[in-house]
Amino acid sequence: MLAAFLFLDADAAHDGTARRKSTFENGFPRLRLFTRRPDPSGREEQFERFYLLLLDSNPFQPSIRAFEVDNQEREIDLDAALDDMIELLGERNFDLYDGTEGRITKL
Known part of the structure; x- marks a missing residue:
């Protein structure tokens, strides 16, 4: 079984510009293919689960927000x-x- 956790700085959710989406938003369509392998004999490049995490390492109020790369709207x-x-x-x-x-x- 393979699982992946890709950690991004929390600011990656806010680094978009008028010409491009944020790094966080761009991660979902690019990584979606690599999650939810239906069985071990499935595609070798896929993971059973692949998570994109936003990490705020503020020493006074750290936080982690997790999302599976197949659904940007649902925090896990x-x-x-x-x-x-x-x-x-x-x-x-x-x-x-x-x-x-x-x-x-x-x-």
């Missing part, structure tokens, strides 16, 4: 994204692992 809770990957790992390796409730258990 990072814990939920990790739980989703754990479940998918269990599903893809059902003979070796159980991946429910955010935990991986070896069978």
Whole structure:
């Protein structure tokens, strides 16, 4: 199973100009092809999940906002994204692992 997290500075959401969209906005159409591989025998260049994250490293009020690259409008809770990957790992390796409730258990 493959997952990707691409971190951008939070200002990447606001670096657009009158002639071009922001780096953040440009990331979605360029990266969308690389997410949601339906099964392990699918396209080798695809990931099961691919996330674009905006990181504000302000030492007084840091934050991370996560989005899967197939949907720019829906912000994803990072814990939920990790739980989703754990479940998918269990599903893809059902003979070796159980991946429910955010935990991986070896069978």
